[in-house]
Amino acid sequence: MSRMQGPAAVVVDDLTARTAHANRLIDDEPLRARGASGATHRLERLCTALTRALPASGVGLSLLTDENRGGGTVTASDSKSRLLEELQFTLGEGPCIDAYAARRPVLEPDLGTHGMRRWPGYARAAHEHGVRAVFAFPLQVGAARAGALDVYRAEPGSLTADALTPAVTCADIAMGLLVDGQARVGDRRASPQVDDALANRLEVYQAQGMVMVDLGVGIEEAMARLRAHAWAEGRSIGDVAQEIVAGKLTLDRDSP
Amino acid sequence: MIAVDRLAEVFVEVADTLVDDFDVIEFLESLTRHTAEVSDTASAGLLLTDPHGQLQYMASSSNSVKLLELFQLQYQEGPCLDCFRTGTAVVNSNLHQAGERWPLFAPRAVEAGFQSVHAFPLRHRQKVIGALNLFSTDVGDLKPTDVRIIQCLADIATIGLLQERTIRSAEILTEQLQSALNSRITIEQAKGVLARTHGVGVDAAFDLMRGYARSNNLRLSDVARAVVTDPHRHPELTATR
Numbered sequence: 001m002s003r004m005q006g007p008a009a010v011v012v013d014d015l016t017a018r019t020a021h022a023n024r025l026i027d028d029e030p031l032r033a034r035g036a037s038g039a040t041h042r043l044e045r046l047c048t049a050l051t052r053a054l055p056a057s058g059v060g061l062s063l064l065t066d067e068n069r070g071g072g073t074v075t076a077s078d079s080k081s082r083l084l085e086e087l088q089f090t091l092g093e094g095p096c097i098d099a100y101a102a103r104r105p106v107l108e109p110d111l112g113t114h115g116m117r118r119w120p121g122y123a124r125a126a127h128e129h130g131v132r133a134v135f136a137f138p139l140q141v142g143a144a145r146a147g148a149l150d151v152y153r154a155e156p157g158s159l160t161a162d163a164l165t166p167a168v169t170c171a172d173i174a175m176g177l178l179v180d181g182q183a184r185v186g187d188r189r190a191s192p193q194v195d196d197a198l199a200n201r202l203e204v205y206q207a208q209g210m211v212m213v214d215l216g217v218g219i220e221e222a223m224a225r226l227r228a229h230a231w232a233e234g235r236s237i238g239d240v241a242q243e244i245v246a247g248k249l250t251l252d253r254d255s256p
Numbered sequence: 257m258i259a260v261d262r263l264a265e266v267f268v269e270v271a272d273t274l275v276d277d278f279d280v281i282e283f284l285e286s287l288t289r290h291t292a293e294v295s296d297t298a299s300a301g302l303l304l305t306d307p308h309g310q311l312q313y314m315a316s317s318s319n320s321v322k323l324l325e326l327f328q329l330q331y332q333e334g335p336c337l338d339c340f341r342t343g344t345a346v347v348n349s350n351l352h353q354a355g356e357r358w359p360l361f362a363p364r365a366v367e368a369g370f371q372s373v374h375a376f377p378l379r380h381r382q383k384v385i386g387a388l389n390l391f392s393t394d395v396g397d398l399k400p401t402d403v404r405i406i407q408c409l410a411d412i413a414t415i416g417l418l419q420e421r422t423i424r425s426a427e428i429l430t431e432q433l434q435s436a437l438n439s440r441i442t443i444e445q446a447k448g449v450l451a452r453t454h455g456v457g458v459d460a461a462f463d464l465m466r467g468y469a470r471s472n473n474l475r476l477s478d479v480a481r482a483v484v485t486d487p488h489r490h491p492e493l494t495a496t497r
Contacts, residue, residue, distance in 0.1 A: 014308070014310070015308065015310070018308065102435075103435060103438055104431045104432070104434050104435035104438070105430060105431045105434050106431065107427035107430060107431060108427075109427060138438075140438060141438075141441060142438060142441030142442040142443075142444065142445040142484070143441075143442045143445055143446070143480070143481045143484035143485050144445075144484075158426055158427060161307075161309065164307050164430065165307060165308055165309075168307040168308065168434075169308075202313070202326075202444050205441050205444035205445045205448065206444050206445070206447050206448035206451070206458050207448060208445050208448060209444070209445040209446060209447060209448020209449035209450075209451070209452070209484065210448040210449070210451065210452045211448075212445075212448070212449055212452075212484070213448075213449055213452035213453055214452060218485075219445060219484050219485065245448070245458065
């Protein structure tokens with residue numbers, strides 16, 4: 001992985017450090033023998049880790065698609081959060097659904113008053129379960145999306161900048177886990193996530209679009225294949241992307 | 257030097273993009289173009305913060321400015337960064353005398369044909385949420401009135417992002433910034449798709465997409481998203497020749 005010298009390294013290292021730190025928190029979550037597959041298990045630990053880090057009373061994560069706005073798969077830090085996630089599908093309304101649909105975070109610091117107007121059914125039910133604030137983050141990278149992450153709190157009030165960062169970082173990590181699940185390259189560990197810190201460059205997104213055309217696949221799979229290729233070659237995503245954009249590299253169906 | 261007679265038209269045009277079927281990337285791109293226009297000898301670029309507090313590239317009036325903005329971000333050095341860190345404008349900075357201040361950036365900007373540079377903060381309450389950069393081919397001649405006008409355009413950018421001033425403005429700001437960043441990513445993905453489809457460079461691909469959006473009266477972000485997720489919706493644009 002090429003390292004930039006000088007001040008740029010500070011920015012990259014901040015992002016790298018944040019992502020690595022979040023992944024360590026997830027690693028430290030106790031293993032629960034549940035029989036869940038690697039990615040799902042890690043997502044659950046992501047939810048519990050984030051609950052501790054923020055802090056929050058609970059974190060839930062729903063997988064959504066355009067077709068099944070009602071009835072996506074749910075992962076959560078605890079049974080109450082799981083219930084609240086599923087409630088959104090039962091009622092057909094809620095911050096997760098809105099965040100996914102609108103492609104932007106839906107942050108409601110005051111579920112008791114403002115939230116009641118937005119989601120009359122959901123807010124009332126959540127309120128009964130002691131929730132006073134909800135913050136939903138879509139799991140997305142550009143046009144690719146997988147669902148949304150909900151943060152629940154028992155007190156009303158805005159998320160501070162300090163709390164926003166780990167929430168957004170975890171949403172990015174969750175998205176990465178879900179995208180990698182597409183490529184089915186086995187139970188992935190943390191290292192590709194660290195690489196993502198360098199992957200903010202515009203070329204990476206351009207390369208994602210190019211790989212779509214080269215392989216004739218959708219955007220999520222293109223993202224996964226790009227990551228898998230970089231991982232297999234031991235190179236940074238940024239470097240691989242640069243080559244693809246420059247026309248020096250074309251992924252083909254047989255590439256790792 | 258600000259072309260005052262053009263100014264009224266510029267503000268009307270900017271206001272139009274605010275109300276008419278708002279698309280955040282188009283709004284920011286048009287704002288940078290208008291900023292450049294209004295200051296005859298300049299090109300403009302705009303950066304916004306992400307939730308991690310890092311500046312990210314959003315829009316520019318020319319490709320050479322885009323490269324200079326990306327350069328500033330890569331090396332974390334330049335007028336935009338200074339403006340962002342201090343929260344105050346950087347005005348009339350002569351690039352030929354900025355070697356100590358920006359040892360990497362100044363020569364690069366001079367190489368690109370610019371002689372002076374200015375950066376204006378985008379502010380929301382006490383926070384700086386971005387910066388509007390001007391690169392001029394002349395040496396520092398922004399008068400105090402000009403400075404106020406450009407700051408006003410920067411403030412309009414903030415208002416455009418916020419769209420409303422309510423108790424929830426802090427939340428709305430975060431939501432808007434994330435949405436803008438995500439739109440930017442979608443556009444880059446779409447550029448990649450079109451570049452490969454038509455065998456052209458990414459900049460040509462962007463021109464194709466923007467031209468198509470305009471002639472069909474569609475929002476750029478919507479077209480970009482469709483290019484990536486639903487290409488059959490715009491066969492004219494996405495089908496291989």
